Amino acid sequence: MLYDIEDKVATITLNRPEKVNALSWALRQELYDALKTAERDQGVGCIIIKGAGRAFSAGYDLTPADPSPNRPVEGYVSPDLDKLTGQYACDLVKGWWVIWELNKPVIAQVHGWCLAGASELASMCDILFVADDAMLGYPPVRALSTPDTMYFPW
Structure with a gap:
């Protein structure tokens, strides 16, 4: 993650071009932290998120070696909620609400994928x-479901 401020604009760059x-879980947490830092900074008037290299982002890192945090889902949890999939989706949505x-x-600032x-x-x-x-696209919709964000139906 790169973070820069110039002329009251905080630029956050997703920096995993390889x-x-x-x-990844780690990159998303760095993004949330950078967004909160920019929000608290009185010298920042707006925030830009962009990607390094040839693309904005290819999407979630599904590498099996990417360690996901084993966090409990906060709030009411249905007994029917799949503990793995449900926790993953809840964590994603909770993170995007930071924005x-x-x-x-x-x-x-989107370019490439x-x-x-x-x-x-x-x-x-x-x-x-x-x-x-x-x-731009959401390839998982072909085989799985709609996006994890609740914002999409609006």
Whole structure:
């Protein structure tokens, strides 16, 4: 993750170009922390999120070696909730709400691939600037389900 402030604009760069900026648990936590830092900084007027290298992001990092935090789901938990899948989806949604709750405008600067989880990230931003070469999509919908974010139905 790269973090820079210039002319009252905080720029947060997803910096895993070798993994096409795949959103690992660690990278997402760094992103949330950087967003909160920018929100608290009185010298920042808006926030830009972009990707290093050839793409904004290929989506969630599904590498088996990516250690997921073993956090309990907060609030009411249905006894029918699958403990693995349900926890994963709840954690994703809770994380994206960090963006929603910021007072400062958040801009997604999208180029190259913006897929699956990356499209969820971009959709939670207030404004998207999309390059002509960008390819946005949600491939999991073909075989699984709708996106994890509750924001999409709106």
